[in-house]
Structure formats: structure tokens, C-alpha cells
Amino acid sequence: MRRNPRNRPVEAEDIVSEALTLAGGGRALLLQIANPAVGWGVAEHSDFASRLMDRFDGTMLYLTATMFGSPAERAAMRRVVNRAHAPVRAEGTPGGPAYNAYDPELQLWVAATLYQTVMDLHRRVFGPLTPAQEDRAYDELSRALSNLQLTPDRWPSGRLAFDTYWERMVASLRVDDDVRAVSRQILFPRRVPWWLRPTLPLVRLVTGGLLPGPVRQEFGIAWDDRRQRRFDRAIRWTAAVYPRLPLRLRHLPRERYRAKLRRAVRADHVGGGAPRPSGER
Template sequence: MRADEAGWTVFGRGRRVEGISDIAPEAVLLVGAGRSVLLQLAHPAVGHGVARHSGFATDPMRRLQGTLTYIYALTNGTEAQRELVSRRVNAAHGPVRSEPADDGSHPAYSAFDPQLQLWVAATLYESGMGMYERIFSGLEPETAERVYRQYGVLGSALQMPEGLWPATRADFRAYWEDAVAGLRVDETARGVAEVLLRAEKAPWWLRAGMPLARFVTIGLLPETVRSGFGYTWTTGQERRLGMFFGALRCLVRVTPRWIRRAPMGIYLRRADGREA
């Protein structure tokens, strides 16, 4: 029996990946979740929308559970699960809107804005695939393009038109670089990020892991965004981050696939109301 048939990781370019359904279930992608959230907050409209209408900074598990249920249902769930989670997200997004600030500190915001949904989906793709490539081997170009196109469903399942998702990875890279260059981290976003990374009201087991999560999240941010949040980063910290990922790669190498993908099963059961 081959290693992949036994449910163990197969490294190298021979590792079988057909599409997003083979990548999204890997729990190690969650290591990049904090990076994705902070990138979202760095967009002024998203940051102020979250600050005014979301309690995820003080109740991070609720937001994380909702996001994971959405991702797993869209990438690996049934049609009924996909429709259900899309309705739930739309219902939650309904009241999330605001007018622009008189002092110009933030623009108008609506969670139904296709451009903002594009940005959120982009952070999930860029952070998720960045994490995947750190841990596993890179994908063949044709497979990488297919996975990239499939990631667009995270936006198009809501109000983002399919055509708004950049057509190719090269187009996405151009969009990403322009979008990151236009980010502006203000006091509101910094305040939400600090509450989030302290996680003082989170379960004890999550609080216990927050020093490491904070370190990794800050280290993974683009330098301009990291400095915007007021965080510093040294060469020594960069070396320690590299050591962390080296250890993580070793751990993943010896972890059976069914364990690595266990969180997905939990959240898919939650997607249609079954007990985890």
C-alpha cells in the first residue's frame, strides 16, 4: 500500500492534488488565519465595519467557527450545506453597513459590497496558499491555476460576481500588490487587532496558545502592514519563525491525514446542524 493510500502525507511534486477540495481540509492552513484577519482589518472599510458591527475581537471563536464552516462547506460540503451556510452569512451581513465618517476617517461600508468581498476572499486565498506552500511542496502550474480559480467561490457564493475574481494567478498578484499598497491601518483597526491578539475572553486553551499565535501572525504580515499595526520585527524573530515552520513541517510529515483533516469533519457536521 502506498503512503497516500494509507492516509499519510506524500511530499514532493508527486503528491496528488486535484483541486481546492484537497487543500482546504488541511488544518495547518489555520496557522495563517490571524494573518488573514489582520489583513482584512487593515482595509479601512472592513476594519470599521468589524469594529462597529462584530464582536469577534472579544468572541474570536464565534467568528472563527463561522468562517471555517463557510470555507469547508463551500470547498468540501454538499450542495445543501453550501446553500445553508451562504444564507447564514448573508443574514449576518445584512445589518453590517455604515455611512462614511464626516471626518473622512473611514468610507461607507456594506458587507454586501462585492469589492470588499473580493478583498476578504483574496486574503483567505493568499494566506491559505501561502501557508500550504510553506508546509507542503509547491503545486504544478496547471494545478495551481485550477486551485486558484476554485478559490473564487469564497466570494462568488455571496454577492461578488465571478468575473470580479482576477482571471489568473498573475492577475491576482497584480491586484494583491496594488491592494496591499493601498491599505491604511488606523487606530480603530489597531485597537481591534490588539483585543483580538490578547484574546482575554477566549477559552483558556486558546489563551494559552495566543503568545505563539501572536508571534506567528505578526511575523507573516507584509512589512508595510506590520508596521502600520505598530509591530516591530527583528532578524532574530525571523530566524525563530523559520525554526517554528521547520518543526511544523516535521510534525505534519508524521501526522496521518485523517487527523490533519479532523477539524473539517467537525465543521461540516455543524454546517447542517448535526452535533460535532
């Protein structure tokens, strides 16, 4: 692993290993459901209100399997997700779009939000990578995130092409009342551990600040100069402190989920009791 003197991750695996990636979870999820087809599937088949932490846990377990799991662990998680996706489909109606969780284009959007969020956070806290490092990270992450029905050839052919795809997709995002109600369950969860509750205002601030402005408006997230200044201060503080933390501390969440993944597969819980990806019952 090649790092600079500030323990900066520059390889895709190292970037995703950082606890910093957890800070982008809300942002990625809101971007995902702002795609009308994804949003309607989640609105019809999710239970965020009662199981937000389980949903988050399941998503992180799947991402861990994708990036760090053995072939057997990745295969097990693919089976879990495919089973969960099976009922998530509907024909289009006058009130809403068609959706199908097996649609590779929708899976591309979900994967794209993960890639773009991880890289956006990395730039904000560590500064920009070199163009060669950016290209290598895109190639590695797009391959790693090509799972289920999504194959690597469906990704835009290179980082610049991805940027064009990203701008086009963000401009097409729309949020209706049903999806907006799901977003409130995510931003203002009712059932979270007591020790997490004091952090929720900061989580909402960071999530709102990381979203593109038009998407923030679609969700009706209040934003003004004062909130922007608070968000900017939070990012500056994180950039000053986080890179200097010990690597073992920065990698604790990764190690936790790797251990959890191994236990789930070893105990044959993946097919039954393991957490499921967010958005599925």
C-alpha cells in the same frame, strides 16, 4: 485525490482540507480589516473582545459550507451571512470611509485573503506546486469562494493577474487607531478556553511572521531579527513534521466542522443559533 509520496495535497479541495489552514486565520483576518472599508465595518459592528472563538468558529463553519457543503447547506449559510451583513453599512464621513458588507469588491478582498493565505502556507510547508497545479488551484478556489454578492467574473482573470491585484491591494492597506484596537482584541483575546492560552504567543508569532512587512508595521506589531529567526524555525519545524502526520489527524478539523454544519442545518439552527462569520455581532 492525487498526492505525492509525502501525502502532499495538490488539489484545491485537499489543500483546504488540511488543519494547516487554521494557522493562517489570524493573518487573513488582519489583512481583511487593514482594508479601511472592511476595517471600519468590523470596528463598528464586531464583538471580538467577548466572542472571538464564536467568531472564528462561525468563519470556519462558513468556509466548510463553501468548500464541502451540500447545496442545501451552502444555501443555509448564505442566508445566515446575508442576514448578518444587512446592518453593516454606513455612508462615508470625514472620519472614516463608507462601507457596505454587500459590496462585492469588499467581499472579493475578504475571499482573496483566504485564498492567498491558504496558498502561502501550503508553499511554506510543502514547497511550491507546479504552475499547472497553481493555476488549477486558483481556478477552483476562486469559483468556490464566489458566494453572496461575489461572482466568479469579479476575480482577476488568472493567477498572474491575481498577483498584480494582490500587490496593489497590499500597498493600499492602512490601519487607524480604531482598527488597531480591534487587532489587539484578535491578537490578545481575553476570553479563550484555558487550554488554548499557552498557544497564544506562538499564534501571535506565526500571525506576525505571515503578514507582509508593511502591514505588520501598520498594525504596530513588534518585529526584529530575533522574532524572524523564531518564526523561521517554527516554519522549518512544521515543514519537517506536519506532512508526515496521518491524514486522519490532519483532516480532523475539517471533519469536525462538516459534522457541525450537518447538525446545524438538520436541527434548523442555522437561522438562529449557529455561529456567525467573524466581524458580525
